[in-house]
Amino acid sequence: MENNGENLISIQDLKVHYQVRAKSLIDRISGNDERKVVKAVDGVSLEIKKGETLGLVGESGCGKSTLGKAILRLTEPTDGKVIYNNKDLANLSNSQMRDQRKHLQMIFQDPYASLNPRMTVGQIIGEPIKTFGLSSGTVEEKVQELMETVGLSRRFIKRYPHEFSGGQRQRIGIARALAVNPEFIVADEPISALDVSIQAQIMNLMERLQNEKNLTYLFISHDLRAVRHVSDRVAVMYLGKIVELADSKEIYKEPLHPYSKALISAVPVPDPEIEATRERIILKGDVPSPINPPRGCRFHTRCPYVEPKCKMEEPKLVEIKPRHFVACSRISPEQPYIENAK
Amino acid sequence: MNRLTYIGIFIAAVLILVAVFAPFIATHDPVVQNLLTRYAPQSAEHWFGTDALGRDVFSRLVYGARISLQVGIVVTVVSVIIGTIIGAIAGFYGGWVDKILSGYLFNVFMAFPGLLLAIALVAFLGAGLGKLMLALCIIGWVGYARVMRGQVLKVREFDFVQAARALGASNLRILFIHILPNAIQPLIVQASLGMAGAVLSEASLSFLGLGIPPPAPSWGTMLEESRGFDTLAAAPHVFFFPALAIALTVLAFNFIGDGLREYLDPKQRKR
Numbered sequence: 008m009e010n011n012g013e014n015l016i017s018i019q020d021l022k023v024h025y026q027v028r029a030k031s032l033i034d035r036i037s038g039n040d041e042r043k044v045v046k047a048v049d050g051v052s053l054e055i056k057k058g059e060t061l062g063l064v065g066e067s068g069c070g071k072s073t074l075g076k077a078i079l080r081l082t083e084p085t086d087g088k089v090i091y092n093n094k095d096l097a098n099l100s101n102s103q104m105r106d107q108r109k110h111l112q113m114i115f116q117d118p119y120a121s122l123n124p125r126m127t128v129g130q131i132i133g134e135p136i137k138t139f140g141l142s143s144g145t146v147e148e149k150v151q152e153l154m155e156t157v158g159l160s161r162r163f164i165k166r167y168p169h170e171f172s173g174g175q176r177q178r179i180g181i182a183r184a185l186a187v188n189p190e191f192i193v194a195d196e197p198i199s200a201l202d203v204s205i206q207a208q209i210m211n212l213m214e215r216l217q218n219e220k221n222l223t224y225l226f227i228s229h230d231l232r233a234v235r236h237v238s239d240r241v242a243v244m245y246l247g248k249i250v251e252l253a254d255s256k257e258i259y260k261e262p263l264h265p266y267s268k269a270l271i272s273a274v275p276v277p278d279p280e281i282e283a284t285r286e287r288i289i290l291k292g293d294v295p296s297p298i299n300p301p302r303g304c305r306f307h308t309r310c311p312y313v314e315p316k317c318k319m320e321e322p323k324l325v326e327i328k329p330r331h332f333v334a335c336s337r338i339s340p341e342q343p344y345i346e347n348a349k
Numbered sequence: 350m351n352r353l354t355y356i357g358i359f360i361a362a363v364l365i366l367v368a369v370f371a372p373f374i375a376t377h378d379p380v381v382q383n384l385l386t387r388y389a390p391q392s393a394e395h396w397f398g399t400d401a402l403g404r405d406v407f408s409r410l411v412y413g414a415r416i417s418l419q420v421g422i423v424v425t426v427v428s429v430i431i432g433t434i435i436g437a438i439a440g441f442y443g444g445w446v447d448k449i450l451s452g453y454l455f456n457v458f459m460a461f462p463g464l465l466l467a468i469a470l471v472a473f474l475g476a477g478l479g480k481l482m483l484a485l486c487i488i489g490w491v492g493y494a495r496v497m498r499g500q501v502l503k504v505r506e507f508d509f510v511q512a513a514r515a516l517g518a519s520n521l522r523i524l525f526i527h528i529l530p531n532a533i534q535p536l537i538v539q540a541s542l543g544m545a546g547a548v549l550s551e552a553s554l555s556f557l558g559l560g561i562p563p564p565a566p567s568w569g570t571m572l573e574e575s576r577g578f579d580t581l582a583a584a585p586h587v588f589f590f591p592a593l594a595i596a597l598t599v600l601a602f603n604f605i606g607d608g609l610r611e612y613l614d615p616k617q618r619k620r
Binding site: 076081106108109115116120121122123124126134139167180183187 | 507517
């Protein structure tokens, strides 16, 4: 998993906003029908480097999956750019985008919902091969080859998804994504619906495939241990924004943003002695609604280090240490530790 | 497929054969009256007896199968096809397409009481088998379209539809290969019931003089003709046999619908 620093995908100020209408009929009749906007992803800029695994973590509803889908245009971005191969994916026409899809794939969270129950494994994996006319030999040969690559017996080609276990289904999903020989795969919580023992198998499979096929992953998860295991770099997301981005080792050893600190302190340690004395940062309150997110720094409603300035201005992602970016106005390269902030 | 499905297919096949070969199976001319033998009970001469005008019930039943089956099958198939296409388009494309189709078109058709609309249409178009079927299709499709729209709305949000999109499948392919097969189940059940409804609607319209002009026999007209109290009291067989024929047809298509639903669902298919 070496990293030559070349960008594969460059996301620039990407936004996904949804319009929601006032719910109650009375509101609508009384003319109080102001349209509200859910800012699921609100100005995310990220570089994904060739051959790396970028982990994307954050709690439920912070916009991780939406970001992943917006990169692949499975959700239409409201604003911003996604540069891949000198093309802005966010502004391609549908047919131009279809052409790019063979380079960009997705692995889904729920292996039970992501496979068409009325198609056999052979049809599911073979579909993209037929769509793009990729196979040199017969489609069936290529499908069987892919099935073996992901550790499924080629005998299963005529079976239906319901005849497989969760882990096997996830392997089918991976084989389908690989069928087009993609460069980049968004893995949207690929292991969170699986047993712990199966999780390890799938992660190892994904790592092996990455090495063999030189894949780049965006690995979305709320499982911090899994992300630590597979990622080269990690981005922490809070309410539609990236708050911290750093190398995986660095961010787990020394998180700088107060939200990342709390998040990472919640990871249990598999050592009872350390676990007993481990200090956990408990945040107050809930995540605010992405409709009308707080002004200024979005984390200020829960931040233990909040000061009046935080409520006014929105912090930018700044390189606090080499290759370690944080969006917090209370720290700076000269003074990187928020505990010491005056 | 289970045994009931085969029974359904068997009954339907027999009915269709009877309809096709009616002239060879019928023992009498279905429209010739013989007032001397009114309400005759079952005998070797008249297998199912005779009706109020002395016509042979068996022969009328055999010829009636032609009209009733034709109406039931044609009306249902055409309504299902139109309803599926329009409903699927409304559900799949959403937005203003859906607003026009389900918000306006569906509601306009739903606002009319079905039979009343059919009567108006037949009055406008004139009586006759083809026009009757057309009228029943015009009132019939919207029920299927509504169910289909709801189903498509549900299925299009499934992950495998997103996966297909991520894999570069075209809209048409997503709609016909991924969404429709997973959305069609309730429609099949509805269609097998709708078939019975079409046969009965034909009966109602024929009774009002808006369907098949007498003396041509259809099961509906036979039922309606037997509704008088004197007929029911004097010769219940005049009522019984067409009713039995309708019930058998409905049952057969229900069995077939059940089997089809099972066949289309790989989880229920026995290996």
